[in-house]
Each structure stands twice: as C-alpha cells, then as structure tokens.
Amino acid sequence: MADHAHKLEILRGLIKFKSNTQKIWGVLILLTIVTAVEVILGIYKPDALMAPFLGMKILNWIFIILTIVKAYYITWDFMHMRDETKSLRRMVVWTAVFLICYLIFILLLEGGYVFDVYKEGFVKTDF
Amino acid sequence: MDNTVVSTGTEGKTWGGGNKPLKASYGKMMMWFFIVSDALTFSGFLAAYGFSRFKFIDSWPIADEVFTHVPFFHGNYPMIYVAFMTFVLIMSSVTMVLAVDAGHEMKKAKVTFYMFLTIIGGLIFVGSQAWEWATFIKGDYGAIQTKGGNILQFGEYVEKDGEQIFKRVALRDFAVIDDHKERVQDERKSGLWFTSEGTLPTYTVGEVLNGLEANKNVLVRTQIINEEGHKTVLSRKESLRQIEENGIMVVEGANLHVNEYGTPLFADFFFFITGFHGFHVFSGVVINIIIFFNVIIGTYERRKNYEMVEKVGLYWHFVDLVWVFVFTFFYLV
Structure with missing residues (x-):
C-alpha cells in the first residue's frame, strides 16, 4: 500500500487541491452545485429551454449532460478511477459506455416506432 | 525444480505473469467488473x-x-x-x-x-x-379509469396572479356520497369460499358522477399531453360524457395494476x-x-x-x- 498517490487536480488542472481530503470536499461542492442547478431548472422550467432539439426538449438534454458530468466526477474522484491505470479504466468505461449507448439507441428507436404505429396505424387506443 | 516451469518467452513482459499489469488487486478488479455488469443491468431497466x-x-x-x-x-x-x-x-x-x-x-x-x-x-x-x-x-387526488384503461383526473380552473390555472381537485372534495350503497367487498366468508376481492375504493363511479354533475366548475383532464406540455382538459359537456360512458373504476393511489397518475x-x-x-x-x-x-x-x-x-x-x-x-x-x- 505504499503507492496511493492521488492526482489532485480536476477540470483539466483548472483547480488544484493540496490534499486528497480537500479534493473530496471540492468535488462535493461541484456535485452539489450541479444538483442544485438541475432542481432549479426542473422546478422553473424556463420557456426558452422547452424548444425541441434532436427529438427532445433542450432542457432534457441539459439534464442528461449534467447527469453525465456528475457520473464522471463520482467515478473519477470518489471511485478513484483517475488514479487507476489507463487499461483498467478503458476496460470498465469503454465497455459500459459502448453497450449502454447501443442498448439505448435500439430501444428508444423501437419505442418511437411503436408510438407511430399506435398513432397512425390501426391500433385503436381511444375507446 | 526450476525445470517444471516451461519458458514461454514472455518473462519480464507486462502480461508475462508474476506482476500486476493493472496495478490493482484481484479483489478490487473483480469489484470493478461486478460494477460493470450491475451497471448494465440497471441500464437495461432504465432503457x-x-x-x-x-x-x-x-x-x-x-x-x-x-x-x-x-x-x-x-x-x-x-x-x-x-x-x-x-x-x-x-x-x-x-x-x-x-x-x-x-x-x-x-x-x-x-x-x-x-x-x-x-x-x-x-x-x-x-x-x-x-x-x-x-x-x-x-x-393523492384519485381518478377514474376508463374501459380502455386510460386515466381521467379532475380539477378546476382557478385564478392565480391574473392567470387561469388548472388546479387538481380530489375525489373526496366533490364526490356525493350515496348512503344507500349496496356494494360491499367480496370476502371468502361472504359468498363462495374460494372467491374474494381486494379493498374497494372509497367511492363508486356513480358517486363521482353525481359529484361531477353537482359541481359545475369541475372538469376532467385526460392523459394526453398537448402542445404546451400540459395534460388536455376536456369541456364540461365532454367531461360528463366521458365519465358516464367510459368510466368503470375509481382508482386511488398506485399499485402494479392501476395508477391514478397515468399509465400503470x-x-x-x-x-x-x-x-x-x-x-x-x-x-x-x-x-x-x-x-x-x-x-x-x-x-x-x-x-x-x-x-x-x-x-x-x-x-x-x-x-x-x-x-x-x-x-x-x-x-x-
């Protein structure tokens, strides 16, 4: 257990911390800010962000991107992925990201198709 | 005893054995791989x-x-x-x-x-x-389920800050209680010994319909989301018609079969x-x-x-x- 040197900078070196404990609190503040932004946007739902963009409201895209940001910091700093070797990191992250993207693509496309069948096809739903 | 080990020509290389190429212990690495598989399980559910x-x-x-x-x-x-x-x-x-x-x-x-x-x-x-x-x-508010399994909710327009806002109304606030209600819960002791049913809702469709007729301002809201992102509110006439013709069951709360908030x-x-x-x-x-x-x-x-x-x-x-x-x-x- 001699080598548990931590990389102590986040945001590509924009913020550097002096100790690992300090970094943990820094990441907590970041995650709290992101969650607060999500909740505030979720409560007020600004009209400007309700426009559709690539099949979804802009607001929903913002939520999803902020979620991925949070997931990144939880994995990289709380789970110490930042300190693992590149190969372990890629085994875990690339595998999961590829399979999840594939699954989401297939299921959402199919879901949209079934919606169209219900809406424009012969299946009656308004009885 | 050295002879028992066959030389593979990979000694000293990263994956040649005898070292930890990923610099993580076995237990930690396996925890990571478990997490990957569990993450895929959850993504399956969410997808x-x-x-x-x-x-x-x-x-x-x-x-x-x-x-x-x-x-x-x-x-x-x-x-x-x-x-x-x-x-x-x-x-x-x-x-x-x-x-x-x-x-x-x-x-x-x-x-x-x-x-x-x-x-x-x-x-x-x-x-x-x-x-x-x-x-x-x-x-929360209760709703009526239709023959087709759709949910009809209730509410009324109220004025707030100069704007007309649709405010939900709970069944308990407008349903007219029928004191001569005959329907009771079917239990095994009351009829055939092998049939029974779950708890009955507080109100019957008839009581809700009477309440709707008595309260002129209450309207029905369907599940369909309109262009502004709100649920569609029906006219007074259509509200009465829908409950009368299509309503078959009062739904309060949610379980695996029914859900007063929308689709089960x-x-x-x-x-x-x-x-x-x-x-x-x-x-x-x-x-x-x-x-x-x-x-x-x-x-x-x-x-x-x-x-x-x-x-x-x-x-x-x-x-x-x-x-x-x-x-x-x-x-x-």
Whole structure:
C-alpha cells in the first residue's frame, strides 16, 4: 500500500487541491452545485429551454449532460478511477459506455416506432 | 525444480505473469467488473423505461405532478424531497471516500467515524425511499379509469396572479356520497369460499358522477399531453360524457395494476427500478455495517491495510452513481 498517490487536480488542472481530503470536499461542492442547478431548472422550467432539439426538449438534454458530468466526477474522484491505470479504466468505461449507448439507441428507436404505429396505424387506443 | 516451469518467452513482459499489469488487486478488479455488469443491468431497466415512455410519449405522467410531497409539510413542493434524498446519498458517498482516505493513512478512529456516518446516510436514504413509496401507493387526488384503461383526473380552473390555472381537485372534495350503497367487498366468508376481492375504493363511479354533475366548475383532464406540455382538459359537456360512458373504476393511489397518475406502466417501472436500487442501498448498508464492525475489532489494523473498506466503498459509490441516473430519468426528464 505504499503507492496511493492521488492526482489532485480536476477540470483539466483548472483547480488544484493540496490534499486528497480537500479534493473530496471540492468535488462535493461541484456535485452539489450541479444538483442544485438541475432542481432549479426542473422546478422553473424556463420557456426558452422547452424548444425541441434532436427529438427532445433542450432542457432534457441539459439534464442528461449534467447527469453525465456528475457520473464522471463520482467515478473519477470518489471511485478513484483517475488514479487507476489507463487499461483498467478503458476496460470498465469503454465497455459500459459502448453497450449502454447501443442498448439505448435500439430501444428508444423501437419505442418511437411503436408510438407511430399506435398513432397512425390501426391500433385503436381511444375507446 | 526450476525445470517444471516451461519458458514461454514472455518473462519480464507486462502480461508475462508474476506482476500486476493493472496495478490493482484481484479483489478490487473483480469489484470493478461486478460494477460493470450491475451497471448494465440497471441500464437495461432504465432503457426499458425509456422504451415504454417513447411508446406512450404523448400520455406519460409528468413527474413533477406525481412527486410533490415533503414529510411534515403540507402543500405542493415538486422535487424538493428527491433533491434532499440525492444530497443525502452524495453526502454519504463523501463520508465513504473520507473513510477510504483515512484507511490509507491507517487511522482507525477516523475510519470508524466516517463509516458510521456513511451507514446513517444510507439508512436515511432507505427510510426516505420507503416514505416516497408509501406516499405514491396511498395516492393523492384519485381518478377514474376508463374501459380502455386510460386515466381521467379532475380539477378546476382557478385564478392565480391574473392567470387561469388548472388546479387538481380530489375525489373526496366533490364526490356525493350515496348512503344507500349496496356494494360491499367480496370476502371468502361472504359468498363462495374460494372467491374474494381486494379493498374497494372509497367511492363508486356513480358517486363521482353525481359529484361531477353537482359541481359545475369541475372538469376532467385526460392523459394526453398537448402542445404546451400540459395534460388536455376536456369541456364540461365532454367531461360528463366521458365519465358516464367510459368510466368503470375509481382508482386511488398506485399499485402494479392501476395508477391514478397515468399509465400503470409508470408505477410498475417506478416500483421495479427504485425498488431494485433501494435493495442495492439496503445491501450496501448491511455490508457497510459488517465492515464497520471489522474496523472496530481491528481486523484491518492487523492485516495492515484497509483495502476492504475501499472495495466496499466502490460498491457504495456505484449505488450513488445509479441514483444520479434514476433521479434524472424518473424525476427530471
């Protein structure tokens, strides 16, 4: 257990911390800010962000991107992925990201198709 | 005895054996691979939720209108309580990572303290989850289900800040109670010994219809989302017609078969995904308690490393990670 040197900078070196404990609190503040932004946007739902963009409201895209940001910091700093070797990191992250993207693509496309069948096809739903 | 080992020509290379190419212990690496497979399980559930939602994209319940309660407070506070739950879980992740950090420095007292805080955070979260379920099951306003399985809700237009706002009205506020109601719950003692039914709703469709006729301002709201992103409100005439012709059942709250907030699929996925996640949190708490006592009796002090805390920590952070996604897809999007 001699080598548990931590990389102590986040945001590509924009913020550097002096100790690992300090970094943990820094990441907590970041995650709290992101969650607060999500909740505030979720409560007020600004009209400007309700426009559709690539099949979804802009607001929903913002939520999803902020979620991925949070997931990144939880994995990289709380789970110490930042300190693992590149190969372990890629085994875990690339595998999961590829399979999840594939699954989401297939299921959402199919879901949209079934919606169209219900809406424009012969299946009656308004009885 | 050296002869028993065959020379492969890979000695001294990264994957030649005898070293750790990933610089992680076996246990930690396997925890990572378990997490990958568990992440795929959760993505399967969430993607299935997305599938069903895209399938009924124009009639899916709006989460803000479903989860609006905060314990000990009356009124309408969408999202506040879930935001609190999210914060509790993130906070317990922080205490966990502080425990891991203290473990690296071999500070037993600090590890114990932070593990204790982590367990408390986990328990608060599971408790909140249980409360959230109970509120969802109990329901709020009540609704009528139609022959086709659609949900019709009630409300009225009220003026607020010079704007007409559709405000939900609960069945108990307008249904006219029929004192000569004859229908009682069928129990095994009352009729055929092998037939029975679940609890009857508080009101019958007839009572709701009478109430609707008596209260001229109450209107029916359907599941269909209009262009402004609100649920469609029917005219007075259409409201009466729909309840009279299509209403067959009063629905209060939600379970796996019916859901007063909209399609039963929403309730099914809610129970299944948050339940599966809640079960992960619960098992995380149990594992944390085991490790907590191991720390107290000095197991890791004798072992001269606290890596076990780190491995359990990985699992605990993963539970937090999953919640971040559940929060987004169930409550925000």
